Amino acid sequence: MNSFEWLIGMRYTRAKRRNGFISFISAASMAGIALGVIALITVLSVMNGFQREIRGRILEVASHIQASGEGGRLANWQATATELQRNPAVRATAPYVQAQGLLWHEGSTQGALVRGIVPAQEDKVAGLGTHMVAGRLDALKAGEFNIVLGQELARALGVDLGDKVTMAIPQGNITPAGMMPRFRSFTVVGLFRIDMYQYDAGYAFIDLRDAQKLYRFGEDVSGVRLKIDDPLAAPELAIRMQSSFPHLWLSDWTKENSNYFRAVQIEKRMMFLILTLIVAIAAFNLVSSLVMTVTDKQADIAILRTLGATPTSILKIFVIQGATIGVVGTVVGVVGGVLLALNVGTVVGWVESLLGMKMLSPQVYLISELPSEVLPGDVALVGTISLVLAFLATLYPSWRAARINPAEALRYE
Structure with a gap:
């Protein structure tokens, strides 16, 4: 111009x-x-x-990648976790058992997603221990049948630290009267709060050994949770790792929370x-x-x-x-x-x-x-x-x- x-x-x-x-x-x-x-x-x-x-907040509870076995069971998970951790992008692994449970306390009943964990390993993957508002996550010990609840779930049940809750297990016992559900009493040893209702009102954590015994997993687990360097790279990494582990089902946190x-x-x-x-x-x-x-x-x-x-x-x-x-x-x-x-x-x-x-x-x-x-x-x-x-x-x-x-x-x- x-x-x-x-x-x-x-x-x-x-x-x-x-x-x-x-x-x-x-x-x-x-x-x-x-x-x-x-x-x-x-x-x-x-x-x-x-x-x-x-x-x-989702990543405070959800793992970056989950590796689960066919039919929801993973055998010889220790060897699988070792192989997964050889990937340089994987920082930590933690086994888990996940199933449904029905919690009851003095007339109040609430359904929950029950996850069996090893507290020390779980904290390295998701950092749940930093969101405890009462009690401690490491109070979950094998054989003691303790439980950690979301704060909203505990409020709905009307329980606090030291109270007992009864859990009904879907896998029942066959009796002459038919299929009867199994029950187990747990002691509340901790409450957590993520400030997301989905987790605070719907999750309960118990020890991995107790979950294996309760849900008849034997030495198997549901899968292994992984923490990686960059959570945003989880979808791409999961696709690449899937080709190396065809016997596993790998899913990332974006799929689980896509909504x-x-x-x-x-x-x-x-x-x-x-x-x-x-x-x-x-x-x-x-x-x-x-x-x-x-x-x-x-x-x-x-x-x-x-x-x-x-x-x-x-x-x-x-x-x-x-x-x-x-x-x-x-x-x-x-x-x-x-x-x-x-x-x-x-x-x-x-x-x-x-x-x-x-x-x-x-x-x-x-x-x-x-x-x-x-x-x-x-x-x-x-x-x-x-x-x-x-x-x-x-x-x-x-x-x-x-x-x-x-x-x-x-x-x-």
Whole structure:
């Protein structure tokens, strides 16, 4: 572009127009683009933070990869665990027995997913011990038939440390009267809280030996849980390891909790589409502003044409004007959005103190603080979309300006 096109385009952008309404529309377009970009970046960052928080809490209980045997039983698990740990990406392994159980205490009955573990090994894989709110995980000892419950499960049963709960086992005994379920009494020695209802209300942990005896596994286990260096690489690693262990069924934590992440991802995409409309509306305002500017500047355009300016030069002048508004609005929005996303917790805390209310009650929501994670890719995508929409908004008004006939424009001047 020639220097005079830049000069005139920037002058039209900065100049105070005779028609104040046009200036107002231009300012509103710039502000609309900035607000749209701020909203997009902030919402996407909060969704990323929410996903990160949920992922972290899931990984407190779920292993990165699970290797189980056919039919839900794995024989000679010690050798299997040794072979799995030879992979340089595997940091720790832990055996487990997993089955259903029905817990009863003084008239209250709750179903639970019962997992038999070796406390010392389990802590290296999932770190459950760090979420104990009462008692200790290492109180689970073979032969003592102790149990650790989720806090919500314990509350539903009405039990606390030291209380006895009775567990009904699905594998019953055959008697002349038919199949009779088996029962076993357990002592509550610990309570844990992950702050995810699925786990806090549905999981119970016992010692591995007790689980093997209770569910008649003998020396077998359900499988081996693995912890790896990078949890996000678990799906790819599980696929690669599957070819080396065809006798095992390998699944990763993303498959076991796919509903959570699918819901968050769908919500993130829908919010992105909805909030992009804010930027699109601001771009439509930019079209209106430039159309009115072209109408207001018809005489100037005609004079430029009589002085030798080509239609292409006129088009470039108004593209520069519109693009400048779009670029300034986008830059302000990106800077403001990143700053707000990085400090959204502080802002929400200030609003809560101002209104005297808690927006995210820990009794209702999974998280009590608004998380945020700014991803450069999201920021770049939002900025690019904003610039593209702003540029597209300049094309029609600029094309209309380039088609103005100088003689017609000057006839009534």
